[in-house]
Amino acid sequence: MYCVKRRYCKKVCKQYNVSPSQIAYIGDDVNDINLLKLVGLAAVPKDGTKIAKKSCNYVCETNGGKGVFREVAELILMSKKIPIKY
Secondary structure, X not given: OHHHHHHHHHHHHHHXXXXXXXXXXXXXXXXXXXXXXXXXXXXXXXXXXXXXXXXXXXXXXXXXXXXXXXXXXXXHHHHOOOOOOO
């Protein structure tokens, strides 16, 4: 699984002319570790594995399936000072 995810990440980077440091990725388990270490924003849900949490730079306040994507998206928007409209 690691090779597939890493290969796809490289494909996406090439397609959109970005570097891995410009990619945000959310993962929660052992098979995500190598990609978590590669990207610029690596997030893990609150209920992710301990080893995944050690490999990321942001641990979410929410569990997987309970709004993790929204939390990460809002984090990115706030860091860019983009107003969040609901």
